[in-house]
Amino acid sequence: MSMARFLTLEGIEGAGKSTVGKFVLGWLARQRIPGRLTREPGGTPLAERVRQLVLERGSEPLSPVAETLLMFAARDLHLKNLIRPALERGEWVICDRFTDATRAYQGSGRGVDAGLIETLAGAVQGKLEPDCTLLLDLPPSVGLARARSREAGPADRFEAETLAFFERVRSGYLELARRAPRRFRVIDASAALAAVEARVEAILEDLV
Numbered sequence: 756m757s758m759a760r761f762l763t764l765e766g767i768e769g770a771g772k773s774t775v776g777k778f779v780l781g782w783l784a785r786q787r788i789p790g791r792l793t794r795e796p797g798g799t800p801l802a803e804r805v806r807q808l809v810l811e812r813g814s815e816p817l818s819p820v821a822e823t824l825l826m827f828a829a830r831d832l833h834l835k836n837l838i839r840p841a842l843e844r845g846e847w848v849i850c851d852r853f854t855d856a857t858r859a860y861q862g863s864g865r866g867v868d869a870g871l872i873e874t875l876a877g878a879v880q881g882k883l884e885p886d887c888t889l890l891l892d893l894p895p896s897v898g899l900a901r902a903r904s905r906e907a908g909p910a911d912r913f914e915a916e917t918l919a920f921f922e923r924v925r926s927g928y929l930e931l932a933r934r935a936p937r938r939f940r941v942i943d944a945s946a947a948l949a950a951v952e953a954r955v956e957a958i959l960e961d962l963v
């Protein structure tokens with residue numbers, strides 16, 4: 756049996772994370788490797804309630820620090836109640852967004868202090884880091900157009916942000932990848948889906 760792996764999917768809105776997450780799960784099933792697809796913020800019943808709080812566009816403003824604390828509150832629940840138990844059972848965990856999203860969105864996007872983010876990451880994760888992070892990279896104009904063409908309802912708090920905000924988030928992600936080249940795999944997500952999946956498959960074969 757292959758060793759449990761913790762794989763995270765990152766990128767801006769509409770990059771194709773959910774699509775690639777399902778592809779990874781199908782690929783693992785074909786190899787008879789137990790896998791679990793989950794997402795952040797969310798993944799457990801309580802963490803999904805936190806997700807609603809941070810995504811809804813309510814009348815009361817949510818400060819960047821409050822947003823950061825809520826992301827880590829949800830992450831702590833998710834780690835304790837889903838991610839760590841699944842890894843301990845020997846399952847692969849594929850997580851649609853994790854702490855790099857906080858670094859990119861709250862850190863680079865909103866300007867939250869990187870020291871605060873790393874302190875919270877240390878308290879919540881301890882030594883646990885993803886084994887591999889697939890960064891689906893594409894211009895925000897392309898990603899937002901994809902996300903908006905698919906959605907029926909109103910934009911959530913993040914989708915309503917400016918293009919400049921998503922440019923900062925994208926640059927933040929690329930900087931994280933430059934600083935941790937062994938963990939990150941940067942994938943050109945503006946390519947056709949078949950090309951993206953072929954690249955993901957090659958990475959998975961390498962990981963197994």
Ligand code: T5A
Nearest residue numbers: 768769770771772773774795796856857860901913947948
């Ligand atoms: N957030 C989250 C933070 O600010 N901090 C944090 O710490 C965390 C964890 C979560 C929001 O929370 C923020 C970031 C987010 O704004 P979400 O719903 O989980 O929101 O994330 P979104 O990025 O909004 O999810 P999306 O569903 O919009 O994007 P995906 O999953 O990247 O894209 P996907 O797979 O749904 O694809 C979008 C469309 O494009 C098509 C798909 O078929 C679909 O229609 N598509 C392609 N089309 C052409 N070519 C390709 N290669 C394609 N790949 C997909």
